[in-house]
Amino acid sequence: MIDDPAAAGVSLDPVRARLLAVLAEPGSATTLAAQVGLSRQKVNYHLRALERHGLVELVEERRKGNVTERIVRATAASYVISPAALASVAPDPGRAPDQLSARWLLALAARLVREVGELLTRSAKARQRLATFAVDGEIRFASAADRAAFAEELGASVNHLVAKYHDEKAAGGRPHRLIVALHPSLTRAADEPAPDPAQGPTAPTEE
Known part of the structure; x- marks a missing residue:
């Protein structure tokens, strides 16, 4: 999880994003240069920037004559x-x-990413497993009326479960965040390639 603005800027550079992908396995500036089609000097420059922001870490140093080869890898x-x-x-x-606002849904998703990312960091430091649960699915509605009826029934079911299991006074109880979302699926033309994360975002269409 990247929460530092400077590190975020570094990671969004297309060349550095590609290096991070390649560095899932350890490599040196020399081996990476051949893989990404850049000079060793340019690769070294980008690796130093990634390392300064904790996105790349040193694995080992190998001595070859008068040259020390640094082997690095991505930190995640x-x-x-x-x-x-x-x-x-x-x-x-x-x-x-607003339950019907796409912007509010986006705000909820942003909070989810932020909070779960922080929880993952804490659990990793404590060497404890983070207890979470998620459901991901797709449903095709015959009409807007069916979609509205589904949303109403889903909301009622969730509220029923919350009322059943929520215990405000439970000794030792721990609050949990619950988010339920419904949005149109993204669709692409059959001949449209999937976006390359290293090349930046494209403009998808909605169903």
């Missing part, structure tokens, strides 16, 4: 930029809550 298998990296402009779910 994957990265997510936390909304905390843009704290001053991050969406606030406490502002104008």
